Amino acid sequence: MSIVVTGATGALGRLVVGELLDRVPADRVAVVVRDAAKAAALAARGVEVRVADYDDPAALAAAFRAGDRVLLISGNEFGRRVAQHTAVLEAAQAAGVAQLAYTGALGGPEADFDLAAEHRATERAVLDSGIPYTFLRNGWYHENYTRELPAVLERGAVVASAGEGRVASAARADYAAAAAVVLTGEGHLNQVYELSGDTAWSFAEYAAEVSAQSGKEVVYEAVPAQQHLAILTAAGMPEGFAAIMVDVDAAIARGRLAGTSGDLSRLTGRPTTPVSEAIAAALA
Numbered sequence: 036m037s038i039v040v041t042g043a044t045g046a047l048g049r050l051v052v053g054e055l056l057d058r059v060p061a062d063r064v065a066v067v068v069r070d071a072a073k074a075a076a077l078a079a080r081g082v083e084v085r086v087a088d089y090d091d092p093a094a095l096a097a098a099f100r101a102g103d104r105v106l107l108i109s110g111n112e113f114g115r116r117v118a119q120h121t122a123v124l125e126a127a128q129a130a131g132v133a134q135l136a137y138t139g140a141l142g143g144p145e146a147d148f149d150l151a152a153e154h155r156a157t158e159r160a161v162l163d164s165g166i167p168y169t170f171l172r173n174g175w176y177h178e179n180y181t182r183e184l185p186a187v188l189e190r191g192a193v194v195a196s197a198g199e200g201r202v203a204s205a206a207r208a209d210y211a212a213a214a215a216v217v218l219t220g221e222g223h224l225n226q227v228y229e230l231s232g233d234t235a236w237s238f239a240e241y242a243a244e245v246s247a248q249s250g251k252e253v254v255y256e257a258v259p260a261q262q263h264l265a266i267l268t269a270a271g272m273p274e275g276f277a278a279i280m281v282d283v284d285a286a287i288a289r290g291r292l293a294g295t296s297g298d299l300s301r302l303t304g305r306p307t308t309p310v311s312e313a314i315a316a317a318l319a
């Protein structure tokens with residue numbers, strides 16, 4: 036049996052595999068990727084590379100073995116993910132895997148925003164499959180915000196339509212460490228983890244921290260949803276995706292991404308990375 040990570044050539048997946056290789060020998064780790072060339076460095080370290088696209092049931096049928104512990108990292112093609120994830124599940128079920136961990140959305144069935152709909156449907160499919168599961172309901176990544184810092188500094192403002200809402204984000208690396216813990220440890224079958232940062236920040240606090248660290252005045256520009264949509268599309272974001280982002284901000288305003296259950300730091304055994312650290316890393 037192997038510990039198998041799908042989406043292993045993505046940003047989160049690479050970090051998960053790195054965490055696994057810190058914990059177990061490389062010959063216990065396998066990855067399922069759609070492009071073997073992107074996994075060449077992992078293969079060189081002794082990780083088994085299995086090639087399968089979420090859209091290719093025939094290839095997926097050969098991607099898992101009986102007893103594997105599998106992390107299904109959710110895909111990034113919005114609108115297509117339920118079918119893709121279901122195809123992975125069916126292959127995992129047919130192979131007889133021992134564990135299926137899935138990276139869903141903070142709140143699970145309570146996550147009532149558009150982006151979470153496919154995660155809710157996938158969790159239902161996992162439950163229906165009868166495979167022993169671990170739900171890793173990931174909150175927001177710090178990096179969703181820090182990657183926008185060049186534009187924020189240029190505008191002198193953090194623009195959002197989240198009102199006074201707060202975000203309990205954590206670093207991708209924190210979520211990766213938690214995934215490695217549930218894949219290598221015991222006691223995580225049929226468990227649900229609400230993973231988020233230890234503290235939730237407001238956009239005004241985030242802007243103040245960026246100001247303090249950059250030495251440039253940055254304010255929180257709270258805008259209504261329609262204006263936010265117009266700003267994002269004017270900046271070149273496709274309208275469908277911009278609408279999803281605005282809907283996320285509405286969810287933040289309703290408190291949907293502010294939960295601080297402590298599950299993430301409990302699993303990893305360390306405090307989550309403060310957003311100030313992520314800002315410092317991005318500014319450096």
Ligand SMILES: NC(=O)c1ccc[n+]([C@@H]2O[C@H](COP(=O)([O-])OP(=O)(O)OC[C@H]3O[C@@H](n4cnc5c(N)ncnc54)[C@H](OP(=O)(O)O)[C@@H]3O)[C@@H](O)[C@H]2O)c1
Pocket residue numbers: 041042043044045046047048068069070073087088089090108109110111112119138173174175176179
């Ligand atoms: N919690 C958050 O804040 C947050 C933010 C963004 C996304 N997410 C979710 O978390 C997931 C992981 O985040 P991330 O930052 O690692 O995203 P990412 O870098 O976009 O990684 C997505 C991974 O999914 C793989 N993938 C996509 N479609 C596939 C397909 N049809 N067949 C096989 N593999 C496929 C990609 O493969 P390639 O390497 O070949 O491209 C990639 O490895 C995302 O996909 C998304 O569902 C969460």
